[in-house]
Amino acid sequence: MTTILIFLGLLALLLAGVPIFAALAATGIAVLAFFGENVTAIGDTLYATMDKSILATIPLFVFMAQVMIRGHVIDDLYQFAHNLIGHIKGGLGVATVLSCTIFASISGSSVATALSIGSSAIPQMVKYGYQRKSALGVVAAGGTLGILIPPSGPMILYSIVTDASIGALFLAGLVPGLLVALLFSVYCVFNAYRGKMSSPEYPGHAAVLKSAKKAFWALMMPPFVMGGIYLGVFTPGEAAAAGSLYALIVATVIYRRFKLKELKQALMETMQVSLMVFAIILGAHIFGHAITIIRLPAEIAEWVISVGFSKWGFILMVMAIIFVMGMFLESIAIILITTPILLPAMVALDIDLIWYGVLLMVNLELAMITPPVGMNLFVIKGITDAPLSEVISGSVPYVLLMLAGLALLILIPDIATFLPYGAGYGQ
Amino acid sequence: MIFILLRVLPRLGGVLSALLILMVLALICYAVLARYFFNAPLPWSDEMLGYLMVATAFLGLSSVLLDDRHIAIDLLTPLFSGAVQKAFNLLGYAVVFAVAIVFLYASWETLTFNRNFGLYSVGELDAPIWVTQIPMALGSALLALAAATKFIERLLNITPESRS
Amino acid sequence: TETMRCAHQFPPTHTVAQAIDKWAAEIETQSKGELQVQIYPANSLVSAKEIIPAVAKGDIECGFAINFSWGRTLPAMLVTTAPFAFSDVEVWKKWPTSDAAHFLEQKLEGKGLKHLTWMFQTNTSVFTSNGKYLKAPEDFNGIKIRGLVPPFNAGLEKMGASPVSMSGGEVYQALSTGALDAGLTDIAAAVSRKYYEVQDHMTVFPIISVYAHGFANPRWYSNLSDENKQVLQAAGLMGAEWALELSEEAVADAPQQLRDKGVNLHVATAEEQQALSDVMLPAFKESFAKWAGDDTDELIKLIEKLQ
Ligand code: NA
Ligand code: NA
Numbered sequence: 092m093t094t095i096l097i098f099l100g101l102l103a104l105l106l107a108g109v110p111i112f113a114a115l116a117a118t119g120i121a122v123l124a125f126f127g128e129n130v131t132a133i134g135d136t137l138y139a140t141m142d143k144s145i146l147a148t149i150p151l152f153v154f155m156a157q158v159m160i161r162g163h164v165i166d167d168l169y170q171f172a173h174n175l176i177g178h179i180k181g182g183l184g185v186a187t188v189l190s191c192t193i194f195a196s197i198s199g200s201s202v203a204t205a206l207s208i209g210s211s212a213i214p215q216m217v218k219y220g221y222q223r224k225s226a227l228g229v230v231a232a233g234g235t236l237g238i239l240i241p242p243s244g245p246m247i248l249y250s251i252v253t254d255a256s257i258g259a260l261f262l263a264g265l266v267p268g269l270l271v272a273l274l275f276s277v278y279c280v281f282n283a284y285r286g287k288m289s290s291p292e293y294p295g296h297a298a299v300l301k302s303a304k305k306a307f308w309a310l311m312m313p314p315f316v317m318g319g320i321y322l323g324v325f326t327p328g329e330a331a332a333a334g335s336l337y338a339l340i341v342a343t344v345i346y347r348r349f350k351l352k353e354l355k356q357a358l359m360e361t362m363q364v365s366l367m368v369f370a371i372i373l374g375a376h377i378f379g380h381a382i383t384i385i386r387l388p389a390e391i392a393e394w395v396i397s398v399g400f401s402k403w404g405f406i407l408m409v410m411a412i413i414f415v416m417g418m419f420l421e422s423i424a425i426i427l428i429t430t431p432i433l434l435p436a437m438v439a440l441d442i443d444l445i446w447y448g449v450l451l452m453v454n455l456e457l458a459m460i461t462p463p464v465g466m467n468l469f470v471i472k473g474i475t476d477a478p479l480s481e482v483i484s485g486s487v488p489y490v491l492l493m494l495a496g497l498a499l500l501i502l503i504p505d506i507a508t509f510l511p512y513g514a515g516y517g518q
Numbered sequence: 519m520i521f522i523l524l525r526v527l528p529r530l531g532g533v534l535s536a537l538l539i540l541m542v543l544a545l546i547c548y549a550v551l552a553r554y555f556f557n558a559p560l561p562w563s564d565e566m567l568g569y570l571m572v573a574t575a576f577l578g579l580s581s582v583l584l585d586d587r588h589i590a591i592d593l594l595t596p597l598f599s600g601a602v603q604k605a606f607n608l609l610g611y612a613v614v615f616a617v618a619i620v621f622l623y624a625s626w627e628t629l630t631f632n633r634n635f636g637l638y639s640v641g642e643l644d645a646p647i648w649v650t651q652i653p654m655a656l657g658s659a660l661l662a663l664a665a666a667t668k669f670i671e672r673l674l675n676i677t678p679e680s681r682s
Numbered sequence: 683t684e685t686m687r688c689a690h691q692f693p694p695t696h697t698v699a700q701a702i703d704k705w706a707a708e709i710e711t712q713s714k715g716e717l718q719v720q721i722y723p724a725n726s727l728v729s730a731k732e733i734i735p736a737v738a739k740g741d742i743e744c745g746f747a748i749n750f751s752w753g754r755t756l757p758a759m760l761v762t763t764a765p766f767a768f769s770d771v772e773v774w775k776k777w778p779t780s781d782a783a784h785f786l787e788q789k790l791e792g793k794g795l796k797h798l799t800w801m802f803q804t805n806t807s808v809f810t811s812n813g814k815y816l817k818a819p820e821d822f823n824g825i826k827i828r829g830l831v832p833p834f835n836a837g838l839e840k841m842g843a844s845p846v847s848m849s850g851g852e853v854y855q856a857l858s859t860g861a862l863d864a865g866l867t868d869i870a871a872a873v874s875r876k877y878y879e880v881q882d883h884m885t886v887f888p889i890i891s892v893y894a895h896g897f898a899n900p901r902w903y904s905n906l907s908d909e910n911k912q913v914l915q916a917a918g919l920m921g922a923e924w925a926l927e928l929s930e931e932a933v934a935d936a937p938q939q940l941r942d943k944g945v946n947l948h949v950a951t952a953e954e955q956q957a958l959s960d961v962m963l964p965a966f967k968e969s970f971a972k973w974a975g976d977d978t979d980e981l982i983k984l985i986e987k988l989q
Contacts, residue, residue, distance in 0.1 A: 366535065
């Protein structure tokens with residue numbers, strides 16, 4: 092009963108449009124006060140939440156992506172993909188997915204991915220006869236790859252909550268991310284054979300080579316950052332810093348499109364984006380502290396054990412709940428609210444935390460394109476001024492494809508786990 | 519005039535926070551250099567990053583609020599009339615204000631307690647913890663200030679255009 | 683009934699966590715349910731760094747800390763990181779009722795915390811490395827190793843090593859990729875954290891002792907009935923014994939488990955221990971004196987009496 096009241100209170104504040112961090116914090120504070128706990132205890136919680144060096148990875152990955160966007164390095168990436176495969180049937184769609192995939196491995200964020208690819212890709216697709224809604228859908232969905240293909244801000248958050256290795260999580264997201272990208276590409280080609288879209292002429296090897304040269308430094312970025320982590324040159328935090336430095340050098344010295352003004356903009360935008368995330372982290376931790384002290388997670392774990400859930404039953408139930416939450420809530424909040432509550436039960440059922448982390452990420456990708464609240468839907472609406480309904484209907488096929496991907500990952504956990512465990516990460 | 523003043527301080531917090539991110543970048547790059555090129559890893563960088571993250575997170579909260587960029591769910595609110603929307607907005611700022619005041623109070627109690635208790639960090643920096651908690655109190659105070667400013671501006675229908 | 687919420691940092695399978703669970707059950711039995719103990723393991727309620735102030739303030743009733751998490755806040759607690767000063771496990775059997783323990787309990791009271799139980803974790807450490815053993819001081823020259831507390835790090839630096847600060851979760855990967863050349867860990871953790879997958883040489887040294895200890899908020903404690911205070915006293919002593927037993931079991935099996943995994947395991951001889959101690963101990967003492975002030979002299983005398 093108490094549990095229901097707490098969540099209803101939180102929901103009411105959220106639906107009234109109160110900023111998520113404040114709604115979470117206010118609910119947590121109210122719970123503490125109601126149960127006669129010491130409200131000043133949140134001082135320790137606030138401090139402990141942020142006093143973590145690993146959190147530095149979040150602003151640094153955001154900064155890296157910001158520099159790449161503001162240095163217009165992304166335009167070259169898209170141009171290269173466009174020249175390379177634009178001419179095959181459905182190729183413009185595939186080129187969009189491909190550039191989303193590459194940018195996803197530069198950016199830790201799905202919104203950044205959709206934002207930076209969308210403005211170049213959508214007009215091209217529409218020009219060559221793609222139905223506008225399919226063009227909107229492919230970018231909205233392709234953008235979500237940002238959190239599954241490493242690096243990924245949400246994975247960093249998940250690893251902080253569960254203590255699972257970031258390196259292992261990043262590696263675990265790679266194959267599923269490519270798999271989802273493949274599903275999207277196949278769908279684009281399939282769609283092209285049904286529809287009336289045309290393709291641009293093949294611009295010739297020379298043009299492909301030229302655009303490849305232009306995009307070279309941007310293309311080198313993912314191997315530099317991720318390779319650095321897996322060869323042990325960098326910790327994830329250091330990779331983010333080295334990647335930022337790399338992006339700065341590429342944008343200023345090589346592309347010469349990045350001046351002091353752009354640096355200032357990139358830095359302020361990085362601060363704002365990071366702080367939106369940090370604020371929610373703070374709010375979620377206060378909420379989490381409050382419900383932990385009234386033993387909600389422990390009771391859920393006891394309940395799960397007493398009901399006698401199997402691992403699979405539990406995973407299916409949790410995935411369904413998170414899918415529904417994902418329709419209304421924003422992904423950072425979902426990770427931070429659900430993970431601490433479910434963790435004791437997951438430990439009791441011996442659920443692999445790396446595998447679950449990847450399932451969670453795919454589910455959160457879905458959340459970004461399911462109505463009514465989907466960040467990528469809003470982003471695409473924002474940059475095209477298309478009606479939201481059109482973006483939503485364009486995204487529907489991709490929701491189904493991602494659900495298929497999620498089912499595959501649930502049935503065959505190895506798709507996610509063989510790389511990290513093969514590479515020697517302990518559990 | 520007063521509104522300009524109320525807005526300057528929270529903005530300053532945002533600028534500080536952005537500069538701290540640049541400092542974090544510099545510190546990590548320096549630590550990597552020290553490790554690989556001078557074979558002299560910095561034993562204090564990890565600890566320092568923690569303190570920098572605390573300061574970064576709290577000092578900038580107010581600036582993000584001034585720009586209304588804290589993530590909220592605007593699912594139902596657009597369905598209502600202007601007056602109701604205004605009430606929802608005011609509620610939002612009021613909740614942020616209340617939360618900020620509790621943050622400020624809790625931060626202040628925590629840092630004065632840790633000061634009297636004599637709590638030090640375990641790492642190489644030997645830092646008195648309360649000092650590293652000052653940005654937490656400061657940032658919460660700025661957040662309260664920014665929330666109050668936004669509340670009043672919305673109440674009196676002051677927009678950025680009408681102000682300047 | 684009184685509810686006693688206890689936070690600690692150990693994962694549920696850790697020997698100290700198991701001892702804490704037994705201790706909690708003992709308290710509930712002995713108090714006939716009047717004292718209800720709720721354990722929050724693995725930083726689930728309060729994170730390791732915040733446990734001490736959280737209990738002192740009374741946000742929760744009870745908590746556990748590892749001795750070196752006290753740092754300069756209560757440096758006397760770090761005394762067992764003095765290289766080789768506590769290598770004899772017999773010291774630990776006598777410890778809970780000793781004058782030395784009593785000295786620390788009073789120090790704790792001075793800080794505003796009521797001592798509850800001593801839970802020994804380990805005094806058997808391993809230096810892990812690749813390609814060669816780390817057994818003589820010169821072996822440490824130029825290597826990057828995960829550091830501990832500043833006075834102990836001073837000893838490592840004296841041998842020419844570079845201590846690196848790193849959070850626990852990153853150590854495995856850092857070792858596997860060479861970002862760290864060497865690790866120092868208790869021998870049971872070398873098994874449980876699978877360090878044998880990434881390090882092929884290990885040298886066993888009884889170089890430091892690690893213990894956890896439980897404490898309560900004094901205002902909460904003083905409101906307990908005399909019977910319940912006695913229950914906590916008795917259970918505290920039993921908990922200390924359990925922790926020691928569980929740790930000895932884990933330590934006993936570890937060398938063979940590591941050898942089975944293909945690790946070259948060397949148990950340092952008395953001479954090798956002495957050689958390391960000769961270099962590290964003076965550096966430790968110098969650094970520790972700067973930190974701790976003079977009251978640790980008395981503690982060291984009390985500890986010598988135990989040996
Ligand atoms: Na990514
Ligand atoms: Na959604």
